Amino acid sequence: MSFLDTIRIALRALLKNKMRAVLTIIGVVIGIAAVTTIVSIGQGASQLVSGEFEALGTNVILVFPGQTRRGGVTQSGAPTLTAADSDAISRDCPAVLASSPIVGTGGQIIYGNENWNPKEMQGVGEDFLTVRNWELEAGGFFSKDDIEANGKVCVIGQTLIPKLFRTVNPLDETVRVNNVPFRVIGILKKKGANMVGDDQDDVVLMPHTTVRKRINGSPLDTVHAIMVSARSTDQMGKATKQIQALMYERHEVGPTDEADFSVQDTTEIAATLGIITGTLTLMLSAIAGISLLVGGVGIMNIMLVSVTERTREIGIRMAIGARGKDILRQFLIESVVLSCIGGAIGLALGTATSMAATVLINAYKPGTDWPMVVSIPAAFVAMGFAAAVGVFFGYYPARRASKLDPIDALRYE
Template sequence: MNFLDSVKMATSMLAANKLRTSLTMLGMIIGNASVVATIGIGQGAEKLATEQLNELGPKVLFVVPGSRKARRATLDIPKTLVWEDAEAIAEQVPSITAVAPERNQRQLINYKSENTNALLIGTTPNYPKIRQFPVEKGRFINRIDLQRNKRVAVIGQEIVERFFTVTDPIGESIRIKNIPFEIIGVMAPKGSLIGTNLDETVLIPLTTMANQIVGKTSPYGLEVSWINVEAEDVDSVSAAQFQIENLLRLRHKITNEDDFGVETSKQMLEIVGSIATGLTVMLTFLAGISLIVGGIGVMNIMLVSVSERTSEIGLRKALGASQTDILGQFLIEAVIISVSGGIVGILTGVSLVTIVGIVSPLSPSISSVSIILSLAVSSGIGLGFGVIPAQKAAKLDPIVALRSSV
């Protein structure tokens, strides 16, 4: 029997048991869809994080409280950075151009009878410049607002859409912890940055935040969540990092482990990239397990098929079919199931990736490598798991097979 005849026979046998064939293919469909979707969405997430961090520019540094080891060990943010540290950096580090400390906390924001939960940021006038987050309307916080602890606020676009669809927000008053704040500005649309939706923010003077909203929580001064720093140029970033680290070690009297960290946007990009890659690899591995499970399903069904078709196998061998013919037919059936399931799974995965790209800010990419790899692996698994049932069928004694069918 030639190869084409074997394919026709295998196809007709699978078509005769449509429900069983479909259920057997389901495992391969799920596995291939998972692999393609996971890799595509993972690459999209990494690309989005890269684009967002690149928006900050290569000159930006972040001074964060606690060492990297300490931040990994606890969910509580260490209280080791204060506003005085930011002022010292601004005054004593020559390779920087701007500093903007900030203190963050989620708060309920009220306007008349409506309310929403938003990220409240206490900061200083240099914040829009460093974070490349410009004011679209009105003005930003200035030095006088800081010195006088003024109750003024600049709001993000989503706050405008939530409260001020028909009203000009400038001059209106919102309430934070039942304290009225006059709106003096509206920020331009920005989107999300590393999980933080900057359009859902309310920015107020850092002094007002400390003295009227959160209170003083550090014995060393006015606590900040982190300090944004802008270097003079790209070539000055390393020097700025070195100078800030030395300055803070002196200020904090550190003799052993640092109680702070200085991260450049490039370092953060590398960290985010490694995390995204690690998650993609892990999820792809888990998706690959479903392919193996699907392969086991193919083997089980093929074993059942061999048992049910004992008489057919015996008759064919009695009529002159060789072990190679029988082996080839069952292997072809296993491969058809695996390849068909793989193709449907890949199409499903591509559809999922496309839908995610439409309904989310991600820009997932459909990798040709992942498609080829997924199809090759599923075909190989089908072939591998189909060998045992095929060998069992090929080794059946025709006389025993015919007698057992009577």
Template sequence: MNSYQLLQTALRALNKHKLRSLLTTLGIIVGVVSIIAVMSIGEGAKYRVKKEIEGLGTNFIIVLGGTPKRLMAQRGGSGNLTLKEKDYQAILNECEYVAMASPGLQNSLKAVYEGKNWQCMVGGVNEKYLEIRKWDLVSGIFFDKHAIKSGKKVAVIGQTIKKELFGTVDPIDKTIRIKKVPFKIIGILGERGKTPDGRDEDDIIMVPLKTMQKKLMGIKTQKYGAIIISAKEKDKMNQTSSEIKSILRQQHNLATNEDDDFTVFTQDDISQASDAASAVLNLLLLVIASISLIVGGIGIMNIMLVTVTERTKEIGIRMAIGATTSAILKQFVLEAVIICMLGGFCGIIGGITIAKIVGHALGWPIFISIKSILVSLASSIIIGLFFGFYPAKKASKLNVVEALIEQ
């Protein structure tokens, strides 16, 4: 029996039990849908996070007060107030590759406008902040050096604040209150979306640093939770980071055996951490999807074993008229592979559809790679070969006389 005849025989057998064949493919469909969706959504999420990290600013470096362990325990925030004015000045004046820097403070506070309340992040920064972050204004102005030095009660708001407190009203020159302190709105920030850790970056009010210290946090000395920095050259980021660490260790009088009481992150550090987290999550989801495929394969093996029992007479007759054990083996393996390939094709279509729906709902770009499709299809074929072999072997080993007598 040639390959074409084998294929015809296998297709006829599957066509005879359409519903059973269709139900048998479900496990494979679920597994392949999972693989395609996970890989596509994962690539889309990775691309989005990459763009968000690039959006942090040009050659962005951030120094946070506190050790990495302590910052993790705090689950975010702007760091402990262990950074001082002398640290900021030393970084600005002694670091060869630092172009700009802005010390900062931030806290979650309630903003009030005409009876409306909104809990949001309030950040105290200097006049260089927007330039470092490459953040545009869509209306109004940002505060200048004079506003910083004099501690003016002015504010620049993000798009979420505009929407929640003002709706369709123009916020410029309106007054909001934060901790009962009045702030005149002088500018509106352009939309930025979410940060890599999922925080809404537009849900922010920026005020002059000195005003934040004195009026909103009651800090008498110049202490900061963070210093954000723009390096002069991208290829000098690691060198700049090392210089900053060295300067801060000197400023904080840390002995050689003492750990840093601050944390320095570059854009590359954030990107690598994000990639590592994504890789672990994707691997976990792929393992779960693979388990679905294996369970589907076991289901196929069970159904094929039942099929062999039901078709004992057919197998006996075919052997009696000259079919070889090899031909019987190939036919049943081929049936299992066809079922798995059918499930694979349906799963690919389903996976692409689900990935696009999820991407649209989350606002993420979705990348359907040839790699994910080939991996899914190859996995389906391998599952068919592996789990179809035992039932096929059992069918090919049936004794002709016993098979005919049994029926």
């Protein structure tokens, strides 16, 4: 008997009991759909994380302040980074492309009768756009002279334009930030929302000296963080080591002292987040895969019932010349076909569920732009796994059918 004849007989047998076949594959459908959905959402999360770090800036390293400690004793809880540290990093670290101090603030920005509370109001250095890999839509950015003079100039994000200016061109207009007048000299290009849905375009950038002295009213030269960009991805490690060595020297950190700063490489943070999302995806997929095993057990049970019901048919086929391997192949094909049909339906259902989940996530957090990922390799793996379930759980019933004695089978009532 040819292979195609065996497939035809197997399909005919399945079509005789459509409801039984449908109920049999439900477990496989649910298992494949769950795994497909989880893998798709997990890969979407990984892409989103990667995109967020690219949006943060190419090859970015962050330096954060800590507490001053000497000999294990805390000396001060005040911020320990200064704008001079940022200048030194740019000047003395060959692997560094640019750096910018960051001074955060908050409050209201007013234009005419309109007012708005931006999500981010930051004081930064003249190289901030280089570090963040951000471009201007219009106008210019403040210069070193503006920073040294505590210049009252600002650059705004796209979100502020409709909120404050409506149809007016913002360039050269005067706004008030916490009642301090600022002239708008530039407009940033659109960045979109970050991974948690926060609008990155809802931002006002000002010289860090202006924010520190005129808005925060601080007489100190301290900054909240330093953002650094390495010259290339290959030089990230070298830049990090150079920054650490320079800061240890500048802050006079001794062998027994705890550093009053920390240096974080965003590629390491991204890699860590990637490992976390990958591990969670794998764990959830494994849990969802349990339903595949349940579906496989269901297939085995139904195939055993089918063997019992078709004992006389098996006996007749053997009596007219069918060999044991023909019977084995027929029942094995029935099992694999059942499993693969369930896998195909599950794959389609999982893809549809992933699309729906992506739409809901983006609707819940407007601007998040959570990507919809359909992995072709993952689809092939899912179908292969479905076929493997059919082979594994269908082999015992098929072998049992092939070992029936033709005479006993013909006597079966």
